[in-house]
Amino acid sequence: MKRARGFASDNNAGIHPQIMEALMVANRGHAIGYGDDDFTRKAEHHFKEMLGEDIDVYFVFNGTGANVLGINNLGSSFHSVICADTAHIQVDECGAPEKFTGMKLISILTHQGKLTLEGVQKHLHGFGFEHHSQPGVISITQPTELGTLYSVDEIKNLAQLAHSHQMYLHLDGARISNAAVALNLPVKAFTKDAGVDVVSFGGTKNGMMYGEAVVFMNPALATNFRYFRKQGMQLASKMRFIGTQFDAFFTNDLWLQNARHANQMAQLLYQKVMDIPGVKVTQPVQANGVFAIVPAHVIPLLQQEYFFYVWDESRNEVRWMCSFDTTAEDVEDFSAILRKLV
Structure with missing residues (x-):
């Protein structure tokens, strides 16, 4: 007989009681839809306290939506995205990144799921040649799909490599809370301060019912994102139910405790x-x-x-x-x- 809890996925876990309580509170009465509510504003404030006032944050339903929409804003359909062979965008998103963005995914065989400078540099060619997709984005996962971690220096080096070629660095942070605890560092230290341009910030795998955030470290990169989010079917009408979860998530460091x-x-x-x-x-x-x-x-x-x-x-x-x-x-x-x- 199977036990009530297993070891298949942190997606299979329930909702933390404090987050469930926050949902019940948000369920009282009415609130303006599509994010123009106090619950969502509180959640946005948490992100700005963590990462600085000069960011833009947008809430979406799930991790695939966060990854696809975040990457979409970093390039055009003629760009390519360099990622690990184990990356979620490569293995577990049913081709959504390529279908929605039009960008080509270039996966690299990795050791312990981590991209290296040497591995990425082999694919940085063909710039300006109209017959080749143009390298535009490097995407990493922290922690990786194999549960391993990039050091701050490793992320900085990849960011510098990307920026030196007028590319961007995207970080899939579906389990970013686990990385913050394991590294014993503020999220800002291995994202914004390390040169990451966009983060898919996860909540679902760490006690939330649903909801992720797309965080742009430079608001200029978020141009027109609100329209792409709507086209991408990731704009929640009752946004307060994502916002209140993130509010509870960050209050008293529940996210780190979990x-x-x-x-x-x-x-x-x-x-x-x-x-x-x-x-x-x-x-x-x-x-x-x-x-x-x-x-x-x-x-x-x-x-x-x-x-x-x-x-x-x-x-x-x-x-x-x-x-x-x-x-x-x-x-x-x-x-x-x-x-x-x-």
């Missing part, structure tokens, strides 16, 4: 499985995910008890994600069952 707990549970899980015979952890455990190779016969048996995904079927690599509501008891029980099955 992410810290998820990261701690991943570390605990790593400690519990690392010495199990036949189990090999494949990536550094730096955020809230554990990637491991396990014996093939164990996977379906373990999935009968706890839901999780196979990451790479060719080598029996699985992904175990921890969430804000994962408990130490969940981890203990899961690892005990795994040890018994092996």
Whole structure:
């Protein structure tokens, strides 16, 4: 019998009680639609406190919408976007970035899911040649899809490389809260101050019902974004229900508390499985995910008890994600069952 909580995805977790309470409060009475309400203004204020007054922030429904619309504002259909082979925009958005923006995605084989200067530089050619798509955007994910982290210097170097070629740097921050906790740094230090131009700022994977933010570090880059958001079907009429979630999310650092707990549970899980015979952890455990190779016969048996995904079927690599509501008891029980099955 499957347990109530699994290790498949932090998307599978519920809504944090404080955020649910905020939704109930916002549900009383009426509020002006499409973002002209006090709840949304409070959320915008939180972002400006975090990143500075000279930013623009727009709320959308989901991560794919945030990534696609953010990247769309950074170029034209003849541009290309350089990303990791594991990037969400490359693997898990059903071609939406290319369909909506018209830009070509150029994916690079990476180690631990991280772009490097050397890897990107190989694709910086053909500028001004009308037969080639023009390199326009570098997109990174923090933490990466493999749960690893870019250092501040690594991000700065990629930003400098992009800007030296009149390109932009986009950061997919679906789990940016987990990165902030793991790095023990303010978000501003590894985004705006590091030269990132646009951030897709996630909330759904960290205790919110739904809602992400597209943050432009330079408001000039947000020109006409409001119209593209509408065309992209990401303009919420009842925007207050996204705004109030972000307000609760940031109040008293709930976002950091949630992410810290998820990261701690991943570390605990790593400690519990690392010495199990036949189990090999494949990536550094730096955020809230554990990637491991396990014996093939164990996977379906373990999935009968706890839901999780196979990451790479060719080598029996699985992904175990921890969430804000994962408990130490969940981890203990899961690892005990795994040890018994092996």
